[in-house]
Amino acid sequence: MKAIGYRASLPVTNPDSLIDVTLDTPKPTGRDLLVRVRAVSVNPVDVKLRANVAPADGALRVLGFDAAGTVEAVGPDVTDFRPGDRVFYAGAIDRPGTNSEFHLVDERIVGPSPASLSDAEAAALPLTAITAWEMLFDRLGLQQGPEAEAGRTLLIVGGAGGVGSIAVQLARRLTGIRVIATASRPETAAWVRELGAHDVIDHSASIPDQIRALGLDGVDRIFVTTGTDQHFTALADIVAPQGRIGLIDDPGLIDVRLLKRKAVSLHWEMMFARSLFQTADMAEQQALLRAVSRLVDAGTLRTTLTDTLGRIDAATLRRAHALIETGTARGKIVLEGF
Numbered sequence: 001m002k003a004i005g006y007r008a009s010l011p012v013t014n015p016d017s018l019i020d021v022t023l024d025t026p027k028p029t030g031r032d033l034l035v036r037v038r039a040v041s042v043n044p045v046d047v048k049l050r051a052n053v054a055p056a057d058g059a060l061r062v063l064g065f066d067a068a069g070t071v072e073a074v075g076p077d078v079t080d081f082r083p084g085d086r087v088f089y090a091g092a093i094d095r096p097g098t099n100s101e102f103h104l105v106d107e108r109i110v111g112p113s114p115a116s117l118s119d120a121e122a123a124a125l126p127l128t129a130i131t132a133w134e135m136l137f138d139r140l141g142l143q144q145g146p147e148a149e150a151g152r153t154l155l156i157v158g159g160a161g162g163v164g165s166i167a168v169q170l171a172r173r174l175t176g177i178r179v180i181a182t183a184s185r186p187e188t189a190a191w192v193r194e195l196g197a198h199d200v201i202d203h204s205a206s207i208p209d210q211i212r213a214l215g216l217d218g219v220d221r222i223f224v225t226t227g228t229d230q231h232f233t234a235l236a237d238i239v240a241p242q243g244r245i246g247l248i249d250d251p252g253l254i255d256v257r258l259l260k261r262k263a264v265s266l267h268w269e270m271m272f273a274r275s276l277f278q279t280a281d282m283a284e285q286q287a288l289l290r291a292v293s294r295l296v297d298a299g300t301l302r303t304t305l306t307d308t309l310g311r312i313d314a315a316t317l318r319r320a321h322a323l324i325e326t327g328t329a330r331g332k333i334v335l336e337g338f
Contacts, residue, residue, distance in 0.1 A: 001025045002338050003100035004314045005062040009054040012321045017050065020314045021060060025102045028075040032104045035087060039123035039336040040098050040312055041066040041305075042320040043162060048250075050321060064097035065090045066332075067105075068113050068122035078107050080286070086113040089289065090127035092275040099312060101338050108282045109275050111289020114296035117303055124305035124332035125166065129292045130271040130285055131248060132167035132223075139246045139267035140221045142175050149177035153216060156181045157203055157235070158225035160188035162332045163248060165195055165304040167223055172196030173300050180219065182207070188330055195302075203227065207234045219243070226327075229254055239264050306331030312338050 003023045010017040028034040046063045055061040068088040071081050081087065089110040091098055113122045136142045142149055154171050158164045159181025171179045172195070179196065182203035183189040189200045201210040211219060218240040224231065229251035236258035239245055245259070246267040256266055274282045295301040307323075310316040312335045320333045 001101040002313075003062050004064075004312070004317050005060040005099070006050055007055055007058045007060055009051055012047075012050070012318050012325060015314075015318075018063075018314045018317050018321070023062075023100065026096075026104050028073050028078075028104055030075045031077045031107050032075040033071050033078060033081055033087070033107050033110060034073040035067065035069045035089075035103050035105060035110075036072045037067050037098055037101060037103050037312070037338075038069040038119035039067070039334055040064050041123045041127075041162075041332045041334045042317070042324055043127050044324055045093075045127075046097075047321050047324045062097045062099050064099035065093075066123050066125075066127045067091065067098035067103060068119040069103075072102060074107075080107050081110065081112075086115075086119075086122075087111065088113040088122040088126050088293075090130055090271065090285075093272040094276055099317065106275065106282075107286065109285040109289075111286055112293050114293045116297045120308050120334045120336045121303040121305050123334050123336075124162075124303050125292065125296075126289060127271065128162040128166045128304065128332065129170075130288060131163050131269055132170055133288050133292070134271055135223055135246045135248065135267070135269040136167060136170055136175075139269050140223065140244050142171065142177065142221065144174045145176070147176050149175045152221070153178045153180060153219040153240075154221045154223065155207075155211070155219045155235075155238075156197075156223045156225065157207075157227065157231060159183055159192040159195075159197060159200070160330050161225055162304060162329070163225045164192070164223075165331050166301070167225070168192055168195045168197050169301050172198075173295070177221070180211070180214070185328075191330055203231065207231060208238045211238045222246070225249065233258065236262075236264070304331040305334050308334045308336055310335060312336065 181192040181197040224247040
């Protein structure tokens, strides 16, 4: 089967940073599905791993997490899917990735692909939807319902990125909380407003000043998708007493002592934790993706796909990584077909 991998951490401008290879097609065992991959999206985690985590002794590593495709075969213990089913998922960080024609994935972290979306549109959603859902509802403790969280405020730092784009929708559509998102360019500000943000502020300017200009003394919940170390002091300033701050990036040292006086809690989201540690509630990710699929088909949520670069090969994937590295990507970048 065709696949794309890397053997050494190299700048994305180097042709060997991602290479086309041919590998044996794997066979499903246990609860694994063998999926024929139709489309993949590219996430910051792909770029971080390629740039910073070299495979041992020059071995080949296949990256890629988000995928949409069709079940080709199933392991003997699979109960929820069968060959021919369209699926979407975000994979596991400790297994070979989705940048391959065929891919093995545990059925407990797989959902049925939304019937109303193409494979490319579906591939944009899983990793970011899982990350945003788990942060909002599991870590930050938001309750769902049209009146739930009414009178409270949520600040999403980096609202136009992949995770921010789905977090804005989930918070706006599934709760009654006031959603404030940050964006630093006119086109990204327009994007997050289109997705449902009540207010948009600029994270390149003073966040506390802009929050207070909205007539707020502080915000109850903060979801930081990027720039935690850059913004942490400001966020500690404007978070409400007994509030919660959640983050998903990899900041340098931050002074968590700033949170003590207000009894603020800090939460980290890692959507791979359930599969990495085979937790007892691992199947919650399948349930989560089933819910996302229903919400998309009901018109409640929309895909965050903004650009389909071309087919799944090393040259196109290097272009996608280069775009992610600029830090200005809006929504999700997808590749489709081999």
